[in-house]
Amino acid sequence: MNVLRVILAVPEAVVVLAMPPLLMSVIAKTKARFAGRVGPPWLQPYYDLAKLVRKAPVHSRTTTWIFRAGPIVSLAALLTVALLVPVLTRGTPLGFAGDVILIAYLLALGRMFTVLAAMDTGSSFEGMGAAREVTFGAMSEPALFLSFVVLAVAGRSLELGRMVGAPPLGAWGPVGPAMVLVVGALLIVLITETCRVPVDDPATHLELTMIHEVMVLDHSGPDLAAITYGAALKFVLLGSILLHAALPHGGLPAWLDPPLRIAELAGLAVLVGVLESSLARLRLNRVPLLLAGATVLAGLATVLTLMRSTA
């Protein structure tokens, strides 16, 4: 690892960490446009975070240290994932062979602590939200792993940074149509994991229908800021995995990567905004069907890829 790489990694890290709330603004603005409104100011998510950080957290007397640890562990897990996922460039600061397993389970660790913190409050709403989150999380995991299998075979590596986008023209050449299925599966995983419509509705105030939002009802102040920021960061990280898999920049000069990736992430945010504006939310008992669909897509892609690579 040379000095130049380290120096370059600093501004990249700054951009990657500063960008997530802005992408939430892109989604909000897209939705506002569809609704005939102007929407909140571009920097509103930053103002909200600044406001929350200044507040003192309120902790219910019925909660234990788990409730306090929940947001911190979740955010820490996501920050660690950020070191393993290629976002603006092809490289990752900490990538190693087999890091995909770590990524998947760091995401699961974050989820587990959010769920435990929710159950710690003893609220029936939060218990329901936790049950939903765990159910849907468990169902989206196979889709994520099967997608990783396809990418691993295509990239001939178990390191995420090399799995996606490494060979010229990317994985599209060798495994072809399987990639279409993987991109579909990853998009569904992205929407589920980031709690967007049609799986969850981040804008609702109705506790009985919520999945993710209901679990964090009792968090306040900096804890809530960590959760809000973490949700935005998760969107960037999972979105980057999707983009690197779908649009490998194989033949392009390396300096073009960061601006192109930023534009692609913004495009993805617009796409999510358009989806949210044109679809109603699924009935909750239909969500498993959507996730099963994602798993089937990824499974089909795996079969195709394995046949192709052994043939």
Next chain:
Amino acid sequence: MSAVGGRDRTLPLRQGQYVETSSVPTVPAEELGEHLVGSRERGGRLAHLFGRRMPDGSVVIYAFVAFDAEARFEVTASRVQPDANGRLTYPAVTPHWPAAQAFEREIAEQYGVHPLAHPWLKPLRYHATDDGTAAPWGPFDPERPIPGDYPFYRVEGEEVHEVAVGPVHAGVIEPGHFRFQCHGEEVLHLEIVLGYQRRGAERLLLHPNQTRALSVAETIAGDASIGHALAFCTALEALGQSRVSLRAAAIRGVALELERLANHTGDLGALCTDVAFLPSSSYLGRIRGEFLNVTAEICGNRFGRSLLRPGGVRFDIPPELAERLRVRLEELQRETLEVLDLMFSQSSVLARFEGTGVLTEHQADEIGMVGPAARACGCRRDVRCDHPHGVFQFSHIPMAVETTGDVYARAAVRWLEVRRSLEFLLETLGNKAEGPTFRPLGALRPSAMAFGVSETWRGEAMHVAFTDEGGDLAFVKAKDPSIHNWFGLALALRGVPVSDFPVCNKSFNLSYAGHDL
């Protein structure tokens, strides 16, 4: 000797008529249930059942049964006398006719009258009886919190869990407590406890200043101001034997339909919000405001407050304003129908509405539902068509009926009503009805009783007014359609995923204040 439930023990009555209170036929309290079941078999629907304390300590129960196909009501009275122990009891009507359940709980709570064998005898609004005696479930203690101390129906079992919502909600809505008995995501039973909004409206309606009394009537359910004011005015006008002019009646009709449009579009938009369908939700929210603004152009208030008064209306719609409103409503008609077409053509929206919260026609009929929620189950009842009064005697609005009884049907009935109300408005604003807008009400008939019903956007509102020997108002009983329909919401939730409660609730959108009075 008359047959039980026979016509000779009831008094037929139409809107606009008054009767001497003493001429209302009575049946013995022991036979009230049997008598009402007889009325039901002749095609009646229980419109109102309420008690009135007499000076001698007894309570007279008045039952209003509506015969919708024949455009008339029948009223019967029944006196409950204290027994040897000084207790007031009578055999309950509810076991024979579930539609009476809330009314009998109300009578028990107001006067301490025990309806024997009532299957669901629980406080309705949680207040003391009028003379401080104990209600059948015990004396009232203001120190005890309401939902914590309520005899909730409970489902027992390892896997059953209980979810409590409210009375303070996440949105800016009225207070009410909802208790779900759930098995996983499925609701086995929902119990709704209201009473947090009780203001004693019926007592305030007796204010000697009719303008003050009317503002109370308008705030029984604030989003149905016109509907309640209309029913109240109709009752007073019947007692004063005054007829409003055609012009005033037309303006009342315009205001009533504008209120319906504002609420129907607002609720359809809110249904879209609940299923996260953004475009229709925001456009319908804006259109609701436009309809409210049209009302404001007529009388200066978006909810039509102070537009009606006994004897007519306080604001005229001059021809140039009528023309301007017509142009605006034509524009709104185009926009509204376009947005509603978008909403009802989205398969993802329909997938959430269809089959959610189903009520059968039989259930709706048993519990005596009214309004769009009843019409969505196939019950044909609409005061504007069945008991036409005022402008609806001349302009008929076809009844909107659906049959599936789910959220979709309730939304579709409102969609149809939006269409038809707009057509009615454009036609009525084009007519040039004659007459003064206001004629002062004469003295009220002494010792008389009259009623007014109006089809608010939620259903039938009913006000019954009694005068004393001096011709002053002595007693008023108000009814908001919500009291019929809250039980319907509870029934509709059985077997539904708990996450579909908000969209079900919104499809009914019942009034808490109207229930609590």
